[in-house]
Amino acid sequence: MSLYDDAVLVLKGYEDQEELRQAYLDHLEAHPDGMWKACTAGHITASALVIDPEQGRVLLTLHKKLRMWLQMGGHCEPEDTDLEGAALREAMEESGIQQGLTLIPGGPVRLDRHPIPPPCHCHFDVQYAVLAPPGAVQEISEESLDLRWFAYEEVAGVADESVVRLLEATRARL
Template identity: 55%
Template sequence: MTTLHDDAVQALRGWTVSDADQAQLRLDYLAHLAEQPEGLWRSCLPAHITASALVVDPAAGRVLLTLHPKVGIWLQMGGHCEPGDRTLAEAALREATEESGIAGLRLLTVDGRPVPVKLDRHQVRCTGKDQPENTHLDVQYIALAPAGAEEMISEESLDLRWFAYDSLPELTDVSVRDLVALGEKLTA
């Protein structure tokens, strides 16, 4: 049986990279996993792999973002891997489903398998605001919402809203804007 660690390595190695920056991030992620057998767990410091998914409703030309309570900006759904996750894609889909409240989400696939669309390395304080920052090595997917999907806010979010691709809120960073542009392109 393949472990989550093995799946992460396979997912990253099998992913077709879009540019030189993403290629370097992939090499950095793979080096992290080679050096850290526990590199997918929150307890692995100063860095660990996370999984996220941008929820897209292609028919309506919109994306669902969450106002994150710890960082105060609008983000895609995502978070830490958990022991029950068998694959990174499964972790991303679980997070998207939990945080959006939408049943029936499915990940964008290539040749029948879910693949990452983007990598993003960022600093966070997931161990507590009085603790040093650590690094999330985020593997990002696209989750397709069923037509007419209705969100339901969870305890992990201050707010949850749909936004048109070209009408994102001011409180989004360049990484989220790039992910939304990619999501629009890949689901057109």
């Protein structure tokens, strides 16, 4: 199965955010290349919130280009076979935690469509959450200016509403 086919199946099985979910499916139907960065009409991205529920904290990255505290995530790559794998790969790459990250079961936690600077128009982000292993040690990647753990109650003070909603949805699922 292709990454495109996996994305369609994941989105068809996602039961929340009906209108937005349908917009993602419509986009993919209209753009067979809608999984890839080269699709300037917009493209699917995969992200993951790294969470440590035992200590009540999340790991956020200060994105180098956007200069915003965000969850780990980014573009799908040709070697990705499914969205879950793409989200987990991004979490590992951007957090530096190479062992022990595990996806929270149940598929995507949220969807978030947001505009991005030209030449593209928007990201259709499929958002997952991953549990950090006990004692996880992060390491800054080349894509980040900083990488830091934040207590749940600190997130609203440093990140935008998208990250806050992702944290809320993740906590509701735990």
